[in-house]
Amino acid sequence: MSALEQMYQQVIMDHARQAHGRGLVEIELPLVGESHQVNTTCGDEIRLRVGLDGDRIGAVSWEGQGCSISQASVSVLSELVEGESLEEADRTMDAFRDLMQAKGEPLDDDREDLLGDATAFVGVGKYPARIKCAMLGWMAFKDAVIQARKDQP
Amino acid sequence: MSALEQMYQQVIMDHARQAHGRGLVEIELPLVGESHQVNTTCGDEIRLRVGLDGDRIGAVSWEGQGCSISQASVSVLSELVEGESLEEADRTMDAFRDLMQAKGEPLDDDREDLLGDATAFVGVGKYPARIKCAMLGWMAFKDAVIQARKDQP
Amino acid sequence: MLSSSLRDDFPLLTRTVRNGKPLVYLDSGATAQKPRAVIDAERDFYEHHNGAVGRGAHLLAEEASGLFEAARGDVATLVGAQHEEIVWAENATAALNLVASGIGNASAGIGGEEAARFRIGPGDEICVTEAEHHANLVPWQALATRTGATLRWIPVDDHGRLDLDDLDELVNERTAVLAFTHVSNLTGVISPVAALVARAKAVGALTVLDGCQSVPHLPVDVAALDVDFMAFSSHKMLGPTGIGALYGRKELLDALPPSVFGGGAVKVVTMETTSWLDAPMRFEAGSQPVAQAVGMGAAARYLMEIGMDRVEAHERELAALLRGGVADLPGMRLLGPEGDADARDVIAIAAVSVDGIHPHDVGQVLDDAGIAVRVGHHCAQPLHRRFGVTGSTRASAHVYTTPDDVRAFTEALATVPAFFGVKA
Amino acid sequence: MLSSSLRDDFPLLTRTVRNGKPLVYLDSGATAQKPRAVIDAERDFYEHHNGAVGRGAHLLAEEASGLFEAARGDVATLVGAQHEEIVWAENATAALNLVASGIGNASAGIGGEEAARFRIGPGDEICVTEAEHHANLVPWQALATRTGATLRWIPVDDHGRLDLDDLDELVNERTAVLAFTHVSNLTGVISPVAALVARAKAVGALTVLDGCQSVPHLPVDVAALDVDFMAFSSHKMLGPTGIGALYGRKELLDALPPSVFGGGAVKVVTMETTSWLDAPMRFEAGSQPVAQAVGMGAAARYLMEIGMDRVEAHERELAALLRGGVADLPGMRLLGPEGDADARDVIAIAAVSVDGIHPHDVGQVLDDAGIAVRVGHHCAQPLHRRFGVTGSTRASAHVYTTPDDVRAFTEALATVPAFFGVKA
Numbered sequence A, B: 001m002s003a004l005e006q007m008y009q010q011v012i013m014d015h016a017r018q019a020h021g022r023g024l025v026e027i028e029l030p031l032v033g034e035s036h037q038v039n040t041t042c043g044d045e046i047r048l049r050v051g052l053d054g055d056r057i058g059a060v061s062w063e064g065q066g067c068s069i070s071q072a073s074v075s076v077l078s079e080l081v082e083g084e085s086l087e088e089a090d091r092t093m094d095a096f097r098d099l100m101q102a103k104g105e106p107l108d109d110d111r112e113d114l115l116g117d118a119t120a121f122v123g124v125g126k127y128p129a130r131i132k133c134a135m136l137g138w139m140a141f142k143d144a145v146i147q148a149r150k151d152q153p
Numbered sequence C, D: 001m002l003s004s005s006l007r008d009d010f011p012l013l014t015r016t017v018r019n020g021k022p023l024v025y026l027d028s029g030a031t032a033q034k035p036r037a038v039i040d041a042e043r044d045f046y047e048h049h050n051g052a053v054g055r056g057a058h059l060l061a062e063e064a065s066g067l068f069e070a071a072r073g074d075v076a077t078l079v080g081a082q083h084e085e086i087v088w089a090e091n092a093t094a095a096l097n098l099v100a101s102g103i104g105n106a107s108a109g110i111g112g113e114e115a116a117r118f119r120i121g122p123g124d125e126i127c128v129t130e131a132e133h134h135a136n137l138v139p140w141q142a143l144a145t146r147t148g149a150t151l152r153w154i155p156v157d158d159h160g161r162l163d164l165d166d167l168d169e170l171v172n173e174r175t176a177v178l179a180f181t182h183v184s185n186l187t188g189v190i191s192p193v194a195a196l197v198a199r200a201k202a203v204g205a206l207t208v209l210d211g212c213q214s215v216p217h218l219p220v221d222v223a224a225l226d227v228d229f230m231a232f233s234s235h236k237m238l239g240p241t242g243i244g245a246l247y248g249r250k251e252l253l254d255a256l257p258p259s260v261f262g263g264g265a266v267k268v269v270t271m272e273t274t275s276w277l278d279a280p281m282r283f284e285a286g287s288q289p290v291a292q293a294v295g296m297g298a299a300a301r302y303l304m305e306i307g308m309d310r311v312e313a314h315e316r317e318l319a320a321l322l323r324g325g326v327a328d329l330p331g332m333r334l335l336g337p338e339g340d341a342d343a344r345d346v347i348a349i350a351a352v353s354v355d356g357i358h359p360h361d362v363g364q365v366l367d368d369a370g371i372a373v374r375v376g377h378h379c380a381q382p383l384h385r386r387f388g389v390t391g392s393t394r395a396s397a398h399v400y401t402t403p404d405d406v407r408a409f410t411e412a413l414a415t416v417p418a419f420f421g422v423k424a
C-alpha cells in the first residue's frame, strides 16, 4: 500500500461520500454551542453545532465543505463522540491528535480502541499539510463545546 | 602619500579651519535665494544664501557645521563662484561633480583650471561615502540659485 | 522555447521528492525557484561585503551601499523605471499597502501640504477589480474603512476577462484610485492596461498596478504602461524571499507620506516632530533587506540576460500546451478563457476545477507523482466565487519549465477521477 | 571571555580592508556579521526546500512550512516566548510600527469590537524616552498626529540614564502606551525595565520594549520582563538581513488589528469585507521572508549553543575594556556613564565625541587603519542633542570581538587629534 493509498483508505472514502451528522439541525438540549472554522489554505469551512446533556454530548451536527479528509474526519468525529461524556470526548480528541502527530505510525492498542474508525486516518500523519484538514472538524467541535459551556456557572 | 593623506590635503585642512563665506549675512541684491541641506548620514546641516546680480553671483554666505570635508568644500565653493556668471558656476559645479566621480584620478587640465583650489578634493573620490560630504555645500548652492530665480519671469 | 539546459542553473530542480520521483515543479506562480547566480549573490554579500548601508564611512559600509544601490538600478532597468523610482518593500503586499496606507495617512493629516493631493474621504471612490489577489483588495477595503471612501470594482466575465462595459460609470470623477492586476494569478489573463489607464487619466485617478505575475514573465515597461505605481515581488521573479519593490512616479513618491516610520527615512528628528527624506529613502525606514536586494538585482540581471522577449515567448508556448492539455481532459474545468485554448492574452497558468473532487485531494495525487502544484483559493477568493467554486488546482510555469513538465501534469491529472472513483 | 576560535565561524572576519590591513569590525551595533551556520541555512533552504509556505500540499511546501515554523520556535525559545507569540516583520522598525499602526487602525475603527481596547484619542497619552532610536520614537509621533493623543517622554540625565524622578507624572492614568528601549544604541545603558513596567502596569498602560540591542547581547526573557510587546532584529543578532520579529502577548496580538493587509492573513474575503486570522498569521500578509526566518532561527540556535549567559559575560568584559580604554584618552568624551567606567548597567558600546574633530573625520582615520566603526547620529538625534553634540564615533562589539580589537580601536583613536593637528 503506497503512502497515498494509506491516506485514502476505504473507510475514509466511504465516510467522505456518506458523511455522518451532515446538515445543521436545531438541537433541543439545555446547552448548545456552535463554532465556525476555516481552513485558510483552501478556504474550506465548517460550521458545527453541539448539544450537551449535562456532561454528555447529546448531539452533533454540522455543515460545510471540504476535501475528503476533512469531510470524512468530521463524519467519524460525529459518530465517535455522540453519547460520550465530555471527559471521554477529550480523551478521544487527544488520541486523534496523537495519531496526527505520529507520522504515519500506528498508536498503542488503548488509544486505537478509543479511536475506532478514526484509526484509518493514520496515513494523514505523513502529510503535515493535511493534518489541518483532518483537524478542522475537531477544532470546531472543541470550540463548540467551549461555547456551549460558556454561560454555565 | 597615503589615500588618507591625499584626501586630507593641507589646502583642505586650511579651508576647514579658516572657512570662507562663513556666517550668514543679509544680502542687498535684487535676487536672493536660500537653501537648507542635511547630510542624513551624520545630521550635518548647511544653510546657504546666494545673491544674484543679473546673471552674476554677487554674494555667497552660509552657516552650518560638519566634517572638515564638507566645511572646506563649501569654503572653496564660496571663493570660486563669487563673481562668476551663472553659466560659469554651472561649469565649475559640473567639473567638481566629475572630480567626485573620478575615483581619485585627476581631471584634464581644462577642468582642473576651472576648479583651482577645489582640485585638492580629488582624494575624496576614492571614498564614496564622503562624496555626500563634499557635495553638501554644492547642493545647497544649486538649490539656492533655483530659489533666487524662482520668481523671475 | 528556452533551452532546457537552463535548468542546470537551478540547484533545487535536481532534487527528488516522494518515493524518489523526480520533481516536476509547477508552482512558480506561488514562488519561483532560484538560479545559482541569485543564491551566490546573497552568499557572497554575507561572506565579503556585509555592512550597514548608507550609515557608515568604513569600507564595508561603502561596499554594501554600492551593491545595494546597484541592485536598485538593475531592478529599475528591468521595469523601465528611474533609479530613485524604485522603493524596496518586504514583498509585493507591503508595496501595495505602502500606497494605500500612505493615502490613508495623508487623509489623517500626516505629511502636511505636499500630501494634500492624496487626501480622500466620504464621497470619494476607490476602484479595484473582481480579479484581484487579496493583496490588491484588502488594503483598499481597509483604506475605505479608514477614510469613509467607497470601494467599487470592475466585474469579471465568464471567461475571466474584465468586463469593461460599465467602466465609465465605475471609474468616474469621484474615483481617486484605480488599482488592478496586470495578470491574474488564477486565470493568467492579462488585463487591458491601456484602456484602464486611459480612463483613469481622463478622470484624474491614480493608477496602481499589481505586477506580481507580469514582471517575472513578460517585458514590462512602466513608462510605456504609464501607470503611477506598480508593485512586484522578488521571490516570484527568481529572486530571494523577503523582498519586493514598488515603482512610483518620482513626484508622487516625494509627496506621499510614509507609513512605516523610523531611522534612515528621516531628515531631522526632535522629540516633537520629524521631517522626511525624499523617495526612495522616506519609505525605507530601518535596516533594509540588503542581501535580498542584492539577490533581487541578480535575478533581474539573470532575466535580462535571457531577454524578457524570449521569456515571454517561452511562456506563451507553455501556456498553449498547458491550456490545450487540460482542455482535452474530460471532467475538468479550466477557470478563465475557455474554448480559446490559444488565447493570446494569457500567461502559462492553468487553474483547474475537477468535477466532484476537492483541490486538496487532486493536489495530493499529483504530489504523489512528484508534481508540485498549488491547491486552494490562491488568495483570490472573490474570483473563485465568481466562478462558483471555492478552490482550484493550479499549475504555473517559469523559465525552467519544460513541455515534459506540462505533459507530466496533464497525464497525472487525467488519473485523478479514477483514483477517487469518480466518473470523468 | 569567549574563545577567539569562535571567529573562525565568521567568514567575513578573515577579509582584509584598506591597504591589505586586517579587518577590525566594531560596527556590530549597526549590523552584525553572520556565522557560517546562518549563511548555510539560507543557502540550504534555497537549494533543497524552497516552496510556498502554508499554501500548498506538495512536499516542498510542506518542508518549507516545517522549517519556517521550526525557526519561529527557535526564536521564541531565545526570548522565552510561546511559539505563536512571535510575529515575523521586515526588521525591528517594522515590528514597532506594527504595534503603533495597529493602535492607529483600531482608533480609526478598524478591527471591530475586539480592537476597542486599543482605541486612543485626544486626552490620551503615549510615553517614550529621550534615549530612543528613531525607530521607537517616530512611529509614536505619527500615532499621536493620527489620533490626537499627546506624546510625552522620560528625560535622560547627564550620564545617559533615564531620569525617573517624574515617572509618576509622566506615566499616569491617561497613558495608553509606554514604549522604551531595553538598551540604548548610543550609550549602551540598560534601562530599569522592572521599574518602568511596574509603573505602566499600575496605570494600565501597554508596554512596548525595543529589544534591538538587548536580545543579541543579553539573556532576555519576555515572561520575566513582563512586557506586552518587544521588537528585535535578526541582522543585529548574527542573522540574515531582511527580517525581524515582534513578541506580543497572545491575547493582545489576537485583538490588535493588522496594518498590512493581504493574502495569508485573512480568513474570509469578499469584495466588501474581510475577516482576519489569529496571530501570528494576521500580521503576516503576503509571502513571508522564509529563507530569512530559517536563517534567523539558525542564529537563535547559534547564540543558544554558546549560551546567552556566556554572551553576556563576554559583553561585560569587553564593555569594561572599551570604556576604560576610551576614558584614559585625553580630549575624548565618552557619551553616557562617565567616571564609572566599570558601570554594571552597560553593554559593550562606546560612543565617543572627540574634541574639535567631526565624527566623519575620526571615522575616516580609523577606517584607514582597518577599523570599522559607525559615525554620525546613529538614528538617535534627540539623545545626541541631549549631550550637546550632533554626532559621535561609535564602537560596538559582539561575540567575535576580542580584546585585541578593542585595543586596536583605542590605539588608533589616540592618533586622531594629532592627525588633524588638534591638541588633545
Ligand SMILES: Cc1ncc(COP(=O)(O)O)c(C=O)c1O
Residues within 6 Å of the ligand: C263, C285, C286, C287, C288, D029, D030, D091, D092, D093, D094, D133, D135, D136, D181, D183, D184, D185, D210, D212, D213, D233, D244, D379
Ligand atoms: C535600539 C535600536 N532600536 C531600533 C533599531 C532599528 O532596527 P532595524 O534597523 O533593524 O529596524 C536599532 C538599530 O538600528 C536600534 O539599535
Ligand SMILES: Cc1ncc(COP(=O)(O)O)c(C=O)c1O
Residues within 6 Å of the ligand: C029, C030, C091, C092, C093, C094, C133, C135, C136, C181, C183, C184, C185, C210, C212, C213, C233, C244, C379, D263, D285, D286, D287, D288
Ligand atoms: C497577482 C498577485 N498579487 C499579489 C501577490 C502577493 O505577492 P507577495 O505574496 O509576494 O506579497 C501575489 C502572489 O502571492 C500575486 O500573485
